[in-house]
Amino acid sequence: MLNKDTLLRIGCFLREQTGKVAVYGLKLNAQAVYWHFPKSIACFLDRDINSGFFCGLPIRRIEDLPRNNIHAIVIAASLSAESHIYARICDFCDSHGIVIYSLYSGKLKAECLGKAFPAEENQESELRKAIASHDIVSFDIFDTLLMRKVLFPTDVFDIVEKRLREHGIDIPGFKNYRIQAERGDKRHKGLAGIYLTLAEMLGWTDSQAALVMREELAAERQVLVPRPGMGEILSYAHDIGKYVLLVSDMYLQPEFLQEVLAENQLTAYDELYVSDDRGTGKGEQLFELVRKEHPAETYLHIGDNAIMDGWSARVHGFDSWLVPSALQILKTTEAANILSFAENFNDRLLIGLFANRTFGNPFAVREKLVSVKSLPQFASFFLAPLAAQYVLWLLQRAKIHHFEGVLFAARDGWLFNRLYQAAAEIMKLPNVPPGMYFYGSRKLCISAALQEEKALEWLKGHLVGQTHHFLRECFGFLPGDGHIPPAWGEDTDLIWNEVVDKKESIFARSAVIKDGYERYVARLGLKREGRYAFADLCSQGTTQCALTHSVLPNLYGLFFARYMSGSSVTMGRVETFLPQADWHMLANNALEFIFSSPEPSAASVDENGNIIFEEEDRSDKELKLLDEAQEAIEKFCHEFFSLCESDGFISPAIGHFLLSMYQQPIFAGAGKVFDGMDINDNLMGVRVDCLLTNEK
Structure with a gap:
């Protein structure tokens, strides 16, 4: 309904008119104008309805006004509709000397309106x-x-409710109460007035209301960025x-x-x-x-x-x-579809952080394209959201299973280990299983697990086309004819009889490696029978399987993503954050490049438990880019951890969708930041591009 000030202004306008006026609109505001000033109203107007009656008066077309001696129109619509209605009728009214008045904006004159820049x-x-x-x-x-890190302004109230619970104050539905208090009673002024209304609604004392208001101000301060x-x-x-x-x-x-x-x-x-x-x-x-x-x-x-x-x-x-705001820009792009996925605060926070980084600068969008110019920028936009979700998922799963620790597999677990520990500290989570970085490449772990013929058969079945190459690299095996195997593709059956003939030397060398590996495990304070989570990036489960058959039999996989094959079911107990894939997850090699340790891969271990590393094959430039990209991911994740619901639901579809955005037209060419970059598979002995051709 119309407030007192609005009615006074309408009354003043109507008294200035020498004749009756038309009211534009057929809803409650138009009805209220008629109820308060029935003698001044001659008819009603509407865009879609041009005949009939409303409040007992005729509904006319605007073209009928001059012949009915009506020279004024009151726009009785919402403020959001005013500009559209004015644009629709202004030319006709101007040419026929009809005055336009709006409930909210008063008398509208074309010569007094400011310019709208296109x-x-x-x-x-x-x-x-x-x-x-x-x-x-x-x-x-x-x-x-200023913009907020969260997607919507009211998401701040979710943060307040969470912080109150941490103080032992549980107010279920606080967000709805807070919204209602702001929209409802207008007797009080400002935020203090809103909290007076809240106090009346919820029966709070003055000190309780003051405490919650301080939490809201603190939350606002935390989420606001330039x-x-x-x-x-x-x-x-x-x-x-x-x-x-x-x-x-x-x-x-x-x-x-x-x-x-x-x-x-x-x-x-x-x-x-x-x-x-x-x-x-x-x-x-x-x-x-x-x-x-x-x-x-x-x-x-x-x-x-x-x-x-x-x-x-x-x-x-x-x-x-x-x-346009970051959210407004997002809604005009292919990223708009992500909004339909957002079901909870953690989802909205993740999308908000993504939108701020990608669309926060209104001048960065040129010709419907956001240019991604660097590897750190790519990592911050597309990889960081998934990293934040995965680490939160790890914390939740580790808590549920009561693991004695979480082992982050080298090298892909390097950054995740740091994020895991940072998240536990930032969110002040009690009784979190400790995380540790664990040297455990496929080459090292398989080498430590070959002490019986059954293990050799497993190796043959698993490393199809690679067995000869692996045995030569790790055990010095050469067939009788002395030929050097390719990294991939040789039929293992051609040399298998010779492998079996030399099995005892392989078993002996593997036992030495296992012995050294056990010393390394003991040095970390790990117990052979301990229950540990094994966190890996994108894996079939080979490393975990080899470890369970050598030095740590009770591992439970918590993988970021997992490839599936005919032998996957034999790899041990595994849960995956992302849905399991038949072969290759989008941008898998890029993920391995970015999340990798700055150290070389672990090749083996000596008899004293010291890790033996491969030679570093990355350039100083690549290592510098790696450090900068990881720093960008850490910044994103720390912001997420400082605001998220630690026990809140996690939707992998959100992060996966945001990763896929780098292939969309709005970010066309983003994959070019990986041009010329590749990674070395130390097991296969080959280099592969960070992004495959169909991923760019």
Whole structure:
């Protein structure tokens, strides 16, 4: 229903009219206008209905107004519909001398409306030109200068509810109560007023309400970050001498906003206008208040909301430049489909962090393309979300199974081990099984497990086409004719009789390796009969299987992803984070390259338990890129861990979808950051590209 101030303004307008007026709209607002001013209303208008009656008065076409001597229209629709209705009727009304009045924006005159800069001009250089040509420049704050790490503003209330539970305060449904308090009672002012309403709803004392409000402010402060590119625009406006204002529809106090802006290096402004502090909003008289207090010839407002920052600004004589938010940009791309997957807070947090990185800079999208220029950028965009999910999944599974520890397999477990321990610390998780980095390559583990003919048969069945190469590399085996086997593809049956003839020497060498490996295991403090999780990146299970037949028989696999083959069922107990694949997971080699240790692969172990490494085959440049990419992933994951629900549901489909985005048109060419990069398979003795041809 219409509030008292709106009714007073409508009454003043209607008294100015010499005749009756038409009301545009057939819903509650239009009905309310008629109820309060029945003698002033002659008829109703609507886009879709051109005949019939409403509230006992005729519904007419706009073309009928002049012949019925009606020279004024009241737009009785929502603020979001105002601009569309005005655009539909303004030319006709202007040519026939019909005055247009809106419930929210007052009298609308074409000559008084500000200019709307076209969306296609939303480039940084053009925006700078527009700023230079105006006297006063104002900026919206939220989603324009600052953005939240979460997907939606109300996700902050999920964080508050979680933090309250950690303090022993359980308020089921807090988020819904908080939303209701903000939308409902308007007797109170600002955030303090919202919490007065909440206290009345939930029976809180003043001290309880104050505690929860402090948690909300702390959560807001934690999730707010500057939008890339926009701080530079703000500084530019101030540096060239423009009077710069920040204008925000917000319940937070100006003092808090000033602190947060300063913490994010957004200080290049002269004055701050906040709706709850000024007693009026952008859709009411806030822009008019700015004009009254700062008279000038030209005004430009920059913001993300088409209604509040666009239409409402223009109604009050501001030119407007819309800078789409990260979420708005995401919705225009192939990534929009991910929103239908989001079912809980962890999902929305992950998508929010992705959107901030990919679409946070409004000037980074050029010709519907976001350029991915570096390996660290690729890792932050597409690999980090999956890494964060996998580590949280590991923590949850490790807790459920009560493992004595989690072994992260070299080399692919290097970064995951660090993330696992960081997550436990950041989330303050008690009784988490300790994680440790464990040297256990396929070459080393298989070498330590060949002490019987049954093991040799397993080797032959598993390393099809590779057995001869493996035995030569690890045990010095050569067939009678002395030929050097290829890395892949030789028929093992051709030399198998000779392998069996030399089995005792293989068994003896394997026993020495196993003995040294047992010393290494003991040095780590691991017990042979201990129950340990074995975390591996993308595996069939070969390493785990070999370990269970040599030094650690009670391993339980918690794999990131798993290849399936005819022999997979013999590899031991395994759970996988991602669905099991027949052969190759998308970007598997890229994942191995990025998550790998900066150390070379483990080749073997000496009799004292010291690991023997392969020669390093990566360049200094590649190792530097590796370090930078891992740092980018760690930053993403730490932000996720600091806000997520540690026991919350994890949907692998979210992370997998975000990984697949690098192949979509919006990120066309992203895979080129791997051009010229490959990885070495130390078991096969071959190099393979980080991205296969069909993955680019």
